[in-house]
Amino acid sequence: MNELIILDNVTAGYDNGIVLRDVSITVSDQDFIGVIGPNGGGKTTLIKLILGLIKPVSGTIQRFDNQEGSFIGYLPQQSQIDRKFPITVQDIVLSGLMSAGKGLSRYSSKDKKQAFDLLDQMGISHLAKRTAGELSGGQLQRVFICRALISSPKLLILDEPNTFVDNRFEHEMYELLQQFNKKMAIMIISHDVGTISYFVKTIACVNTYLHYHLSNIITEEQLAGYNCPLQIITHGDVPHTVLQKHDHSHDHDHDHIHLTDHKHE
Numbered sequence: 001m002n003e004l005i006i007l008d009n010v011t012a013g014y015d016n017g018i019v020l021r022d023v024s025i026t027v028s029d030q031d032f033i034g035v036i037g038p039n040g041g042g043k044t045t046l047i048k049l050i051l052g053l054i055k056p057v058s059g060t061i062q063r064f065d066n067q068e069g070s071f072i073g074y075l076p077q078q079s080q081i082d083r084k085f086p087i088t089v090q091d092i093v094l095s096g097l098m099s100a101g102k103g104l105s106r107y108s109s110k111d112k113k114q115a116f117d118l119l120d121q122m123g124i125s126h127l128a129k130r131t132a133g134e135l136s137g138g139q140l141q142r143v144f145i146c147r148a149l150i151s152s153p154k155l156l157i158l159d160e161p162n163t164f165v166d167n168r169f170e171h172e173m174y175e176l177l178q179q180f181n182k183k184m185a186i187m188i189i190s191h192d193v194g195t196i197s198y199f200v201k202t203i204a205c206v207n208t209y210l211h212y213h214l215s216n217i218i219t220e221e222q223l224a225g226y227n228c229p230l231q232i233i234t235h236g237d238v239p240h241t242v243l244q245k246h247d248h249s250h251d252h253d254h255d256h257i258h259l260t261d262h263k264h265e
Contacts, residue, residue, distance in 0.1 A: 001028040003064055004071075004155050004185055005050055010059035012049055018057065019045045023210040027155060031185040032178070034200035034216070036193050041207035043189050044077075047157055050187075070151030075144055077159040077189075089135070089143050090115050090128040096147035111150075118146040121176060123169070138169065145173070149180065156180065158188045162195075174199045 005027040013019040020042040027033065027050075037043050048054045049061060051072060065071035073096070087095075093115040094107050119125040122142040132140060141161070148156060158177075162170045177186055178199060187204075190196045197203065197216045205211040 001030060003028050003062075005064070006060075006062040007049065008060045008062075010049060010056045010061060012045055012054060012056045014054075019208070020049075020206075020210070021208055023059070025204060025210060025212055027185055027187065029154065029185050030181060031187075032181045032199070032201040033185075033187045034193070034196040034203045035187055035189045035206060036191075036196075036203060037206035042210075043206045044159070046204075046206055046210070047074075047159065047187075047189070050155075050157065065154070070153045071155065073148040073151055073153035073156045073184075075148040075156075075158045075161055086131055088128065089119065089124070089130050089132070092132065092143050093118060093146040093150050096150035115146065115150055118149055119143070122146055123172070142169070142173075153184055155185045155187065158186070160189055160191070162190065162192060170195070 003026055007023055007025050010023045011018060011021050012023075023046065035043055035046065045054070049056060051074060052063075063071070090112065094111060097107065097111060116125055116128055119128055119142075122145065124139055124142050127135065127139060127143075132143075135143065145158070145161060148158070156177075161173065174195065177188070180186065188196060188200065200216050203213040203216060205213065
């Protein structure tokens with residue numbers, strides 16, 4: 001596989017202190033990485049490093065983006081748009097091409113067809129001419145996913161993409177992402193660990209340090225090896241995982257790993 005981004009012993013933070021320490025991870029094409037961790041653990045900082053929005057305090061970041069097309073498509077956790085602004089759904093999607101130097105008046109018929117096809121895949125092509133103010137939160141989130149995909153990026157980063165999305169579309173969305181994963185690498189941040197572990201290929205657990213699990217199944221042995229305590233509760237066929245804290249002290253006697261299987265009566 002071709003490497004897209006390499007973080008090597010990266011430490012990063014802000015004026016109020018260090019957030020990530022000694023983070024190393026390689027993202028290659030067709031990776032599908034689930035990024036999990038507690039609030040404040042550094043997930044957003046990791047994404048900012050990959051996007052180039054902040055620079056590391058130490059360590060190196062290599063980006064192999066000397067290729068055609070957009071390098072990164074990004075869906076932020078909170079996508080802001082003025083719902084009163086008279087822009088159509090199709091134009092919102094097309095705005096994802098602006099990073100490629102295209103203005104609203106420069107979109108080709110091919111660009112417009114691609115936008116419509118993405119909307120169709122998301123099940124909302126009938127809304128192409130509607131304005132943002134006419135859409136529900138879930139519909140608008142689907143539009144933003146299309147905008148992140150329109151430039152055919154090499155890496156797609158999604159921060160809590162199931163926000164505002166109904167349960168039915170959530171499952172469809174993950175199945176669509178599996179199809180997109182054949183053409184691009186995907187990193188997805190989510191608190192719904194049980195769901196993403198069913199679809200992703202590998203899991204990065206971020207809590208100041210980064211522990212990279214080379215499968216979508218986190219075993220008790222891996223937890224011990226990575227010093228990454230989790231509480232895993234299984235509901236049926238899909239596990240739901242609740243993070244506790246990572247313990248990086250030299251005394252591991254207090255590490256806590258608790259695995260239980262809840263069977264539905």
